[in-house]
Amino acid sequence: MAQLIYSGLISLDGYLADRDGNFDWSVPDEEVHAFVNDLERDAGTYLYGRRMYEVMSAWETFGAPPSDEAPVIQDYSRIWRAADKIVYSTTLERPATPRTRIERRFDPEAVQMLKDGADGTIGIGGATIAVAALTAGLVDECQVFVSPVVVGGGLRFFPEGLELNLELLEERRFGNGVMYLRYRSLSGNSG
Numbered sequence: 001m002a003q004l005i006y007s008g009l010i011s012l013d014g015y016l017a018d019r020d021g022n023f024d025w026s027v028p029d030e031e032v033h034a035f036v037n038d039l040e041r042d043a044g045t046y047l048y049g050r051r052m053y054e055v056m057s058a059w060e061t062f063g064a065p066p067s068d069e070a071p072v073i074q075d076y077s078r079i080w081r082a083a084d085k086i087v088y089s090t091t092l093e094r095p096a097t098p099r100t101r102i103e104r105r106f107d108p109e110a111v112q113m114l115k116d117g118a119d120g121t122i123g124i125g126g127a128t129i130a131v132a133a134l135t136a137g138l139v140d141e142c143q144v145f146v147s148p149v150v151v152g153g154g155l156r157f158f159p160e161g162l163e164l165n166l167e168l169l170e171e172r173r174f175g176n177g178v179m180y181l182r183y184r185s186l187s188g189n190s191g
Contacts, residue, residue, distance in 0.1 A: 004141075013150045083099065
């Protein structure tokens, strides 16, 4: 059974993006990016909400051959393009990238079946869709990259009111002050 992993680059006060929707303060340096690439290397599928998919779809061409981008950028572009994507949206007409399908609603039973039949890990991105998976007890791990910045408000990684029991499995400090924290979910029916 595949693991469903919710990951994100967040501010010290827990936000994925600030009040204006900016997240440029969380752009990883080469060391962090290489680490993220290694974590994502076996991702077979990504689950996204519409907005996160629209942001991530840039990887279809960014860093793709021919590219003069840094090797870590080119590497992540290959990883992202090789994975299947499922986008949950009631408004998106058609996907902008190959290997992508649109689902009109998040169905916990369908995601559990996907987990049961998948070989690689399944990444979930986008706070709204992740909340649905967390609430349904489907998330196995949360991987958080905490940037040394406080933004004071915006889109939270974990929403107000969500209760989870987590076990710290791993931690790492990077040269730029970013902390990586890997947690196992002890809530719900995740493994």
